[in-house]
Amino acid sequence: MSMIETKLTEMGVTLPDAPAPAANYVPFVQTGxxxxxxxxxxxxxDGLMVGKLGDGVDIDTGAAAAKACAISLLAQLKKACGGDLDRLVRVVKLVGMVNCTPDFTDQPKVINGASxxxxxxxxxxxxxxxxAVGVAGLPMGVMVEIEAVFEIA
Structure with missing residues (x-):
């Protein structure tokens, strides 16, 4: 078990299997x-975390959805690293998209759940x-979608 997975276990988090792509794309690309x-x-x-921030979904619930995205990001990274998360050098960039109403302006607070x-x-x-950006809708009505760039050894 990697040091990162040991820390995740201490935090009560178990990485799921890396989710399969839902359409015509690959889950990750390594370049250099x-x-x-x-x-x-x-x-x-318990399944998809659906809803729209500013329309019945509060910031804490949205932040929990962002954390779930981050867990899936690490699961994909583990697969990309051949199972060895200790190859991680750093998280370079996140792009967080929040399914929200036009007047909702707390996207950064939601994506803080992942950060x-x-x-x-x-x-x-x-x-x-x-x-951290707001969007009118996301696939299957989910609250949050996050993509990431990682540096690895």
Whole structure:
């Protein structure tokens, strides 16, 4: 078990199997020492986390959905690294998309659910550049979708 997975276990998190792509794309691409992970949607142990921020979904629920996306991102990274998460050098960038109403402006607070989780789990390796944007809709009505770029050894 990698040091990262040991830390995740201490946090009560078990990485799921890397989710399969839902359409005609690959879940990740490695180029040089970077792994670009396709957008991961908010899905927890009980299924898809659906809803629209600003229309019955609060920030804490949205942040939990963002954390679920981050867990899926790490699952994809583990697969890209042949099962060895200790190859991670750092999280480079996240792009977070929040399914929200036009007047909702707290997208950064929602995506903090992923950012805070990655820093807690990975320490300094988890600090990253980031975008957090609102969108009119996401696949299958999910609350959040996040894509990422990682640097690996």
């Amino acid at each position: 020492n970077q792994v670009w992970v396709s957008g991961q949607i908010s899905q927890g142990p 805070d989780f990655l820093v807690a789990a990975l320490g300094a390796k988890g600090h990253h550049a980031r975008s």
